[in-house]
Amino acid sequence: MAAEMAEQPAVLAGLASRRLEIIERVRAVVPEPLNGIVLIARGSSDHAAIYGRYVLQPAAARPVVLAAPSLHTLYNSPLHCPGYLAVAVSQSGRTPEIVTVLERHMAAGATGIAVTNDPGSPLAELAQTTIELGAGDERAVPATKTFTSELAAFAIVAEALGEVPWGSEDWAALPSALTDVLEDLEPARRVAEGLAGAEGLISVGRGYLFSVALEAALKLKETTSLLAEGYSAADLRHGPVAVIERDFPVLAFSAPGPAAGDMNELTEWLALTRGARIYKAAPRADAQLPLPPGVPEALMPIPAVVRAQQVAHELALHKGMNPDAPEGLTKITPTI
Amino acid sequence: MAAEMAEQPAVLAGLASRRLEIIERVRAVVPEPLNGIVLIARGSSDHAAIYGRYVLQPAAARPVVLAAPSLHTLYNSPLHCPGYLAVAVSQSGRTPEIVTVLERHMAAGATGIAVTNDPGSPLAELAQTTIELGAGDERAVPATKTFTSELAAFAIVAEALGEVPWGSEDWAALPSALTDVLEDLEPARRVAEGLAGAEGLISVGRGYLFSVALEAALKLKETTSLLAEGYSAADLRHGPVAVIERDFPVLAFSAPGPAAGDMNELTEWLALTRGARIYKAAPRADAQLPLPPGVPEALMPIPAVVRAQQVAHELALHKGMNPDAPEGLTKITPTI
Structure with missing residues (x-):
């Protein structure tokens, strides 16, 4: 855990250095008009998604939903969400319920973005575009460097969607x-x-x-x-x-x-x-x-x-x- | 608290007896097409809203947002949500942040429904239509009869929006x-x-x-x-x-x-x-x-x-x- 915590400045600097490229890819897939945003996550990533709501809603001026996975995995809820942007977050990209819930939203009309450490994972393969965290292997059970990089990923998605209360100089100073x-x-x-x-x-x-x-x-x-x-x-x-x-x-x-x-x-x-x-x-x-x-x-x-x-x-x-x-x-x- | 708990069967029976009338009023204001649903609540009512998400999403087949009040009351987030149905829940109908957040959603294009114990409250006056809980004065600090009646109110709104996995006979048996x-x-x-x-x-x-x-x-x-x-x-x-x-x-x-x-x-x-x-x-x-x-x-x-x-x-x-x-x-x- 301590070793992975110590990597956080470098991981963030890496993600920040890919910022403009990520913004461009996200902008290329955002639905027009945008009806709403759905975030799909569990555990630590769900806390990152709660942060995501606070940066994405002001930037996009659209309501942001935190998905309830069991509605899809257990109750098989019908869904119709054209014009939605769905952002699914999973460090491994392999948590089955996260993959399933993104799949359902995309089948219901949403555009899918994956935020994951593994660009070869099922989640990344499913999504229209992927934000690779680039945090490297995380071995300790408590998520640290993947969590801070997920926060950064949401901040970058917000930049793709509209105005944000920070700038390039803040990214430069953060590491x-x-x-x-x-x-x-x-x-x-x-x-x-x-x-x-x-x-x-x-x-x-x-x-x-x-x-x-x-x-x-x-x-x-x-x-x-x-x-x-x-x-x-x-x-x-x-x-x-x-x-x-x-x-x-x-x-x-x-x-x-x-x-x-x-x-x-x-x-x-x-x-x-x-x-x-x-x-x-x-x-x-x-x-x-x-x-x-x-x-x-x-x-x-x-x-x-x-x-x-x-x-x-x-x-x-x-x-x-x-x-x-x-x-x-x-x-x-x-x-x- | 015990006295108010004991009133719950009668309060529920009262709400159930007004079911068809409420369904009709809700149906009359639901946007067409419906883009999404926003629930606005705090404390116990927020827990009722979490239940609401599980009954409303399958019935309406639309994503359901639980609003983050501070985005509006503190951060003044811009918002654009035409075609959304916003359901605001407040026992008293007077919690200032709930009133403000419903106001913002309605100004941004949403249709507003108030769920409250007080049909003369600011929340009820603001909304296009109101579901009166009819729970009577609640004096104990811990919400009991207002909570169960809020659950019932969400179930009734779900009936107005689509198919639900219960029927009239279940309402009849519940008290x-x-x-x-x-x-x-x-x-x-x-x-x-x-x-x-x-x-x-x-x-x-x-x-x-x-x-x-x-x-x-x-x-x-x-x-x-x-x-x-x-x-x-x-x-x-x-x-x-x-x-x-x-x-x-x-x-x-x-x-x-x-x-x-x-x-x-x-x-x-x-x-x-x-x-x-x-x-x-x-x-x-x-x-x-x-x-x-x-x-x-x-x-x-x-x-x-x-x-x-x-x-x-x-x-x-x-x-x-x-x-x-x-x-x-x-x-x-x-x-x-």
């Missing part, structure tokens, strides 16, 4: 910003020490960073067996906040932008009224997990999730667990 | 099936006793019952502060299963149908390989939480969630907590 985060392990170590005795944790984000809250919770569950749950700041207020008692740890992701005010209000309120122990991941001096300054909010999920990976990895080591191969998990999960 | 469940409190009491010392819980379902797994976890969090998380059977296998250690309680919802095989396999595997303590809610003699026989899988979420309400209520009492007004929660959550 070294990631390297800085990766080389600065001490903050994650301290947070991991603080979490050593925790029985549960809530991670929270809003907007673009909601996906990171979900992925952080999954990384912690996978590698440390900690009962961690990810929420959007808004959903957390609708009831789940009841589980937060004195000293309950909350991992809060935020970045300057429209969601920052809501996040600050939430964390202050949680600390004040419920005595929550807040760990902030933000580009701020007082954050327990500092994020790189100057990264646009919409791309901040990439360095932010690296912070979450570090915390999960350090906490696993602290607990004497093997972060590469958590007990009972396998790399490809053959769900139906 | 008394619910009464039977409500009068049979002993199973929930025993499960609550079993959960008294638990530090966490995972609830799981697949397909139609995935929504119940989510709502069960929310009810438990709200009323008992138990760190409960809901999963689909497929997502649980993708990593989160790592938190399940010996004796960890798993609440599994299933019903005869295409998802039953997957659920049985999952629970057997969890018990065998991880030593999970499985509590089954199913229409089976060996289920700890028996569900009524003869209810079609697609309507089973209604009695199944009543079982979850019972467990949450009994566990709250067992822990000496007040299920009607959990500490720190309010009935209307004014998220932005």
